[in-house]
Amino acid sequence: MVPKSLIESFVKVWNEQSLFHKVQEHTINSGWCYHFALLMKKVYRNKATLYSSCDHAWVKIGHKYYDSKNPEGVNLKSSISMCCCGLKCSGEILSKAELVKFWRHRGRSGPVKHSVINKAYALYKKVSENVVAK
């Protein structure tokens, strides 16, 4: 449900736009999770629900929870949620605007860069259309 090409598109576009603080595929979850969750939301739209705990953001599609490290999805929310504050935050459903606001000052990749999400989405679409055309 999380296509490899979506992860690759995000990493490529982020690193093109950022002079420092580069991301790698395996580090998306360590500072870029909310960017990636918003990208997933853009791809799957109404099918995807945004979730956030104090220390992680991810999406639910169907009955499973997904992030960049769980491309096949997990059944239990507790398997994907992360808490750093000691309150055992299990994750809440947030709207897109709420998630953007929540992560404004707490994410290592800074406030949400909508331009990166939009460009990564466009690149992903282009790549998947080329795959289909072949």
Ligand SMILES: [Zn+2]
């Ligand atoms: Zn917490």
